[in-house]
Amino acid sequence: MDVINIGAKLRMLWSVNGIVFGLINWV
Numbered sequence: 001m002d003v004i005n006i007g008a009k010l011r012m013l014w015s016v017n018g019i020v021f022g023l024i025n026w027v
């Protein structure tokens with residue numbers, strides 16, 4: 001269960017990072 005939780009957290013982090021990076025590149 002812990003491994004799945006870590007995976008979900010990493011996915012969320014990557015999603016947020018991708019959005020922020022996209023915004024920075026767009027601006």
